[in-house]
Amino acid sequence: MDNIKTVRDFLSEYEKMAGKMEKELSGITGILQFDFTEDDNGYWYIEFVDGKVKPLMEDRAVNPTMTISGAYEVFYGLKTGKLKAEEVLPTGKLKLGGDTGFTMKLRSAGLV
Numbered sequence: 001m002d003n004i005k006t007v008r009d010f011l012s013e014y015e016k017m018a019g020k021m022e023k024e025l026s027g028i029t030g031i032l033q034f035d036f037t038e039d040d041n042g043y044w045y046i047e048f049v050d051g052k053v054k055p056l057m058e059d060r061a062v063n064p065t066m067t068i069s070g071a072y073e074v075f076y077g078l079k080t081g082k083l084k085a086e087e088v089l090p091t092g093k094l095k096l097g098g099d100t101g102f103t104m105k106l107r108s109a110g111l112v
Contacts, residue, residue: 007034007041007072008058014079014111015046015056024109025051030065030102032111036072066098066106 005013011034018025028051034044043060046053068075074093077083088094096103096112106112 004073004076007036007044008056010076010079011044011046011056015053018046018048018109018111019053021109021111022051025053025105027051028102028105028109030099031061031063032106033061033064033067033098034072034075035060035067035069036075038069039071039073041072064098065102066096066112068094068096068112070094 025048028048031045031047036042036044042058045057045059045061045064047057047061048054070088070093074083074088078085078088078094089096103112
């Protein structure tokens with residue numbers, strides 16, 4: 001994929017976008033873990049506390065509520081519209097795991 005942003009840059013933008021969605025995220029508490037170790041881009045997480053977003057962390061969360069795992073390039077392609085969910089989720093190129101309710105709340109807010 002051409003012109004792919006670094007994980008830190010892209011997830012920092014993602015964090016800022018989520019930070020502007022306090023109304024949509026109201027009542028949501030949990031940790032969204034990104035596991036991009038498949039392509040050596042490490043672990044990252046964002047914590048939500050009643051709709052407020054804590055700073056992006058480069059680490060493995062102790063008890064994530066939800067985990068997105070796979071290659072960072074696939075996640076980037078999905079979030080930028082270069083790939084479709086139908087292409088990456090059923091094939092296992094990107095996996096979602098954890099609390100289904102949390103996942104649905106983030107999905108309805110447009111974050112997953």
